[in-house]
Amino acid sequence: MGKPQNGIGLVRLSDLRENDLGEDGQGKGLVDQEQRIRDHGKAIGWKITRVIVENDIASSDGKKRGVSAFKRRKVTLADGRTEWRTFRPGFRECLALLMKGDHDGLLALDLDRVVRDPRDLEDLIDVAEQSKMPVESVTGSLRLATDADVTMARVMVAVANKASRDTARRVSAARQRQALAGEYGGGKRPYGFDVDGRTVLPEEAAVIVECSERLVQGASLRSMALDLRQRGLVTVAGAPWRAEGLREVLLRPRNAGRIVYRGEEIADAPWPPIVPLETFRAVQRILTDPGRVINPGAAPKWLGSRLYHCGICTPADLSVRVTCHIRVGSRIPAYRCGNQAHLIRSMEHTDKYVVGAVVARLMRDDAADLLVPAKPDVDVAGLRAEAKAIRGNLNELAADKALGLIDRAQLLAGTTKAKARLAEIDGELQGAVVESPLTPLIGAEDVQAVWDSLPLSHKRLVLAELMTVRILPSGKRGRGFDPSTVEIRWNKQMPESK
Known part of the structure; x- marks a missing residue:
């Protein structure tokens, strides 16, 4: 083989971290490797015309990129x-x-910078033998010119591969022990917890509780993220809240006091749960439902947007429903039909009238009747005990399989039935553990003040719980607001006032 004049330099760094980057954005170790390859190539008469960089980038949170x-x-x-x-x-x-x-040689820093897997080495050997081109390293650990070189490379890669697997196994075992002990694996702290991953931060925990409950009640991620931004709240990274980030936070089993290892919940955590397990399961079902409908566009910024109905397109029997939206570009915000421009009504006056009706309804002596639970006969304690027993049985099934007492088919059958029953229990508990959005308003000394303090997404939940609103066409000309053109139908029949 002649001296390559169109050689390739392969540069690899397996654990490049963002804080290892130089001012030019390149990894310091990569730059050093490339320079050593070029210097060695020049010394032995090789001309390196192309350098290929391959690396694992680990960001500050420890995740590989x-x-x-x-x-x-x-x-x-x-x-x-x-x-x-x-x-x-x-x-x-x-x-x-x-x-x-296209090229006539390969030069790298060392054997372990090129291959660590025996099958990758065999692919490299095949190419070197078929192309008749030299493959070498700066350190001399890689050379495939003779049978002896090939044999030595195979031995060294096999030894290095075993060492890597041994290290991976020890790291995995250590992480499992760490998870079972409730210790945090590092990186940015999880929202709601201090840097140790175990100490609950009350202010952030309150946000998780609030958003989890409102999600189960029917609020959207976008609307809740908008509320958090308007309140000046930020994520752990100091960034404004977005729906995607809020979804990630609400789906963490850590919130319910559950320890996760390799994506699976394995035990109860030593810290107190921020949200009840049943509430968290409801959040999981909602956010992971493949049939979940996600409304496009931004979250509603107005009380009645997509809640109020056009009284022309929506008949009295509500068989067809067409909602109203805020007219874009108008100097004075107004609701208009979502289909046609045949109905426009002042946002300010309409909302003031609807809110007045809501407050008046919730100030009545019988307002507490609105909080009758959908499933008042749910045995919460009994269902929780049953769920705990089923989870214990699942662990016993896994142990029996490991000991050879049952076969795989029996394990799968038992697991399927157990998980199906757990899903049923979670559904029954949901109605008993998640409060109605009306709860903070019922019995309040100043209902109006409490209403004013609620975020927009919560107010919209209250409206959806209490009433259906139709904006009717006005038969009068003029600038005055006519309350009779706003039809309110209460979702729960109210007795006449005494």
Whole structure:
């Protein structure tokens, strides 16, 4: 083999962190590797015309952003075959370029910078033998010129691979012990908890409780995120709240006092739950439901937007419902029909009239009747005890399978039945543990003051719980507001006032 004059330099750093980046945004270790490869190539008469960089980038939260030394995917080999291999796009590009003859040699810093998996090494050996091109390293640990070189490379990769797997196993065991002890794995602290991951922060916990309950009551993520932004609340990173970030926070089992390991809940946590487990299960069902309808666009910024109905398009029997929206671009905000411009009504006067009706209704002596639970006969304590027993039985099933006392089919059958019953229990408990959005208003000394203090998304829940509003066409001309053109139908029949 001659001295390559169109060689490839392969640069790899397996744990590049953001704080290791230089002023030019490049990893300091990568820059050093490239320089050493170029210097060595020049010293031995190689000309490096292309450098391919492959790295795992770990951000400050400890999460990998790049490729992996162990995770496998289907990849296309240099000869066109598709096989399961470690995900190494840069390495695969090198092999493809050598196989096609676009380049005439490969130079890296060291053997472990090129391959750690024996199957990857065999792919490299195949390409080196078929292309008849040199493959070497700066340190001399990689060289595939002779049978002895190939044998030594195989031995060294096998040893390095075992060492990597041993390390991975010890790290995994340590993380499992850490999880069972309730210790936090590092990175940015989870919202609602201090940096130790266990101490609950009351102010942030209150936000989690509020948003979890309002989600189950029917509020949207967008509307709640808008409320949080308007109140000046921010995430752990100091950023304004968005629906996606709020969803991630509400779906954390940590909120319900559950420990997670490798994506699975494994035990109760040593810290007190922020939200009841039943509420959290309801949040999970809502946010992970594949059939969940997500409204496009921004969250409603007005009390009656998408709640009030057009009295022309929506008949008295409500068989067809067309809601009203705020007229865009108007100097004075007004509700208009969502289908046509045939009905427009002042936002200020309409909302004032509707809110007056709500406050008056909730000030009545019989307002507490609105809080009759949908399932007053739910045995909360009994259902919780049953759920706890089922979870215990699931752990026993797993232990029996490990000991060979039951087979896989029996394990799957028992697990399926247990999880189905747990889902039923969660559904029954939901109605008993999540309060009505009317709760803070019922019995309040100053209903109007409490109403004014509620965020918009909560006010909209109250409206949806209490009434259906139709904005009727006005038969009079003039600038005055006619209350008779706003029809309010109470969702729960009210007795006549005495």
